[in-house]
Amino acid sequence: MLETTGLTAFYGDFQALFGIDVRMQQGETIAMIGANGAGKSTFLRAITGLLPTRREQVTFEGRPIGGLPADVIVKLGIAMVPEGRRLFPSLTVEENLLIGAYGRRTGPWSLDRIYQLFPVLEERRSSPGTALSGGQQQMVAIGRALMANPSLLLCDELSLGLAPIVIREIYRSLAQITAEGMTVLVVEQDINQALAVASRVYCLQEGRVTLEGRPTELTREQIGRAYFGA
Amino acid sequence: MIAALPTYRVERGTTASRIGTILGVVLLALLIALPFLTGRATLRLAIEIFAYLTLAQMWNLLAGYAGLVSVGQQAFVGFGGYMLFALVLFLGLNPLLALPVAGVLTAAVAVPTAFVVFRLRGAYFAIGTWVVAEVYRLSFAQVSALGGGSGMSLPAAAVRGIAADAQLRESIIYWVALAVALLALATVYLLLRSRWGLALTAIRDSEPAAESVGVDNDRTKLVVYLVVAAVTGVTGALIFLQKLRIAPDAAFSVNDWTAFVIFMTVIGGIGRIEGPIVGTLVFFVLRALFADYGAWYLMLLGLVAVAVMLVAPKGLWGYVADRFALQLFPVQRRVRLLEEPRA
Numbered sequence: 029m030l031e032t033t034g035l036t037a038f039y040g041d042f043q044a045l046f047g048i049d050v051r052m053q054q055g056e057t058i059a060m061i062g063a064n065g066a067g068k069s070t071f072l073r074a075i076t077g078l079l080p081t082r083r084e085q086v087t088f089e090g091r092p093i094g095g096l097p098a099d100v101i102v103k104l105g106i107a108m109v110p111e112g113r114r115l116f117p118s119l120t121v122e123e124n125l126l127i128g129a130y131g132r133r134t135g136p137w138s139l140d141r142i143y144q145l146f147p148v149l150e151e152r153r154s155s156p157g158t159a160l161s162g163g164q165q166q167m168v169a170i171g172r173a174l175m176a177n178p179s180l181l182l183c184d185e186l187s188l189g190l191a192p193i194v195i196r197e198i199y200r201s202l203a204q205i206t207a208e209g210m211t212v213l214v215v216e217q218d219i220n221q222a223l224a225v226a227s228r229v230y231c232l233q234e235g236r237v238t239l240e241g242r243p244t245e246l247t248r249e250q251i252g253r254a255y256f257g258a
Numbered sequence: 259m260i261a262a263l264p265t266y267r268v269e270r271g272t273t274a275s276r277i278g279t280i281l282g283v284v285l286l287a288l289l290i291a292l293p294f295l296t297g298r299a300t301l302r303l304a305i306e307i308f309a310y311l312t313l314a315q316m317w318n319l320l321a322g323y324a325g326l327v328s329v330g331q332q333a334f335v336g337f338g339g340y341m342l343f344a345l346v347l348f349l350g351l352n353p354l355l356a357l358p359v360a361g362v363l364t365a366a367v368a369v370p371t372a373f374v375v376f377r378l379r380g381a382y383f384a385i386g387t388w389v390v391a392e393v394y395r396l397s398f399a400q401v402s403a404l405g406g407g408s409g410m411s412l413p414a415a416a417v418r419g420i421a422a423d424a425q426l427r428e429s430i431i432y433w434v435a436l437a438v439a440l441l442a443l444a445t446v447y448l449l450l451r452s453r454w455g456l457a458l459t460a461i462r463d464s465e466p467a468a469e470s471v472g473v474d475n476d477r478t479k480l481v482v483y484l485v486v487a488a489v490t491g492v493t494g495a496l497i498f499l500q501k502l503r504i505a506p507d508a509a510f511s512v513n514d515w516t517a518f519v520i521f522m523t524v525i526g527g528i529g530r531i532e533g534p535i536v537g538t539l540v541f542f543v544l545r546a547l548f549a550d551y552g553a554w555y556l557m558l559l560g561l562v563a564v565a566v567m568l569v570a571p572k573g574l575w576g577y578v579a580d581r582f583a584l585q586l587f588p589v590q591r592r593v594r595l596l597e598e599p600r601a
Binding site: 098102103114118128176 | 463473
């Protein structure tokens, strides 16, 4: 459903991605791992239209989408849970969720379904989004992305800055989401979390794919080498 | 962990906003009855206040909510004014009917204008809008059918078309000005409470984040720009309907139609509906007291602006509202602490 071919990305003169080839099938959960600065977030920014790319370098459901404006890409069905949550401080929890549905795509996800998935958010629906704990904010960010009724969900560093017990809770809900057939791309520094949910994994290092495979078929050494370049 | 967090309730309406509603109804009744209570001089002043109130409310929507700091709104004031004269003169339209038509035409001309100025951002946008307004002024000065550089007057026959009696005429223009001001207020209020308001708030919080959740930032801003242009155009038509005379320098004055309007909005409190109302009233009080002092008066305005910026950067209303948690128009989401956080 999503395919990148020779995806490159630049920050000014600095080249951050050197020809990334990634292929995702409908219903898959892909993990993209890599150290800080490996290009994981850049990869997501390039797919979601936040960084300019060549049109044919990204195709989604058979359609070239590279470099389209970010809001258009959301309307085509790619939603992102951004790194650091990025909730809107002036909006309440419920309003943060509602604005996720701004593109008016239809699908299974509604406010009620999000509250079913994260009951705590319903209790706190009228609180300002930023008054919540880190884990609850992450739930709002996930809910906001789901409200767009995407066919592909991108998650950037879900575990960042959260306590281990909260991380487990967040990943449990992610498993629920994938169980319903959602295609998910998880970008993580936390290798163990990522490998536990993924059916396939890509490892990035300095803007290049250094390893690709099924978590069950990869050895610790292979991953370590691909991750650290040791 | 959750128990340690304070409990909040977020509400839009506040006690102040409910008292405000009651006071508002009384005030509205008084305002509607005003032509029966006072003479023409007061009515004229009131018309001017309503016109400025509308312009300030629109500039606030544009700059305070959509982040489009325009220094060229006089383009739409002047264009609206000239359209009124053109419609009355060339098509024989009744001046009152010409008002909304002038608004529509102003919105139409704002489309190509936006095409030019939307390529610019921030300070460049501000200067760009000013340059465009100057182009408008110079262009209208070339149209000899509209009086060229020296301008023209509205024909007496057309003026009598509103009402034969001068007192009644002034009253009608007053009611229209009141209606336009209320309409502008309602437009801003409803816009902010709609899906668009949610998007505008998100854009104000963070443009990239808003775009990433599917908000089309440019389109949202364009809609605001066009709505503001239309209402500004109607107001311009109204201003020159009262003056009965129009000339390029007066119609496209950056001082009268943008600088004063920015002053009112910023002094009152930008990004709040109440701000322009407070700012307009403060401006007119200052003018009534000090306008006779000429250059000193303008320096005083500058001093007041600097002082407010230093002491209360959120404007007078922002200062009062933060201090006493006041809100007359419940569009902002208010967070109320229900109980103290348990340690």
